[in-house]
Amino acid sequence: MTSQRALPPLPFNPTRLRSYILRLPLFTRVTLLIIFAFWLLELQTVWSVVNWGALVPNEIGIGGNKCLVYRLNTYPVIHASFLHAILNILALTPLIERFEAEQGTLTAVALFLGRTYYIFRFE
Numbered sequence: 001m002t003s004q005r006a007l008p009p010l011p012f013n014p015t016r017l018r019s020y021i022l023r024l025p026l027f028t029r030v031t032l033l034i035i036f037a038f039w040l041l042e043l044q045t046v047w048s049v050v051n052w053g054a055l056v057p058n059e060i061g062i063g064g065n066k067c068l069v070y071r072l073n074t075y076p077v078i079h080a081s082f083l084h085a086i087l088n089i090l091a092l093t094p095l096i097e098r099f100e101a102e103q104g105t106l107t108a109v110a111l112f113l114g115r116t117y118y119i120f121r122f123e
Contacts, residue, residue: 025100053078
């Protein structure tokens with residue numbers, strides 16, 4: 001007669017993790033989804049997402065041949081590797097979540113897109 005052993009318990013409760021993810025505010029969830037989507041997009045070999053959206057000071061300018069101001073908004077969500085993306089997600093999720101919960105979604109979006117607003121002065 002063989003005895004069946006139960007698997008050892010997980011070091012964390014999956015239902016608590018699921019509950020935490022479902023309670024994240026809207027902008028935080030969208031930001032995490034964008035980070036993950038850009039990481040998946042970087043897996044293909046036809047086009048380099050990192051070269052497209054990385055923060056390169058010489059390529060950011062207003063006027064002239066190189067007006068790549070979009071890089072001011074893309075560099076926070078583009079990562080060089082899976083480990084880089086995961087560590088940033090783990091470090092920034094609680095901070096963004098708390099800020100958005102206290103200040104509101106529109107304030108969090110304005111903080112993230114504020115660099116573009118400052119440059120172009122949208123009114």
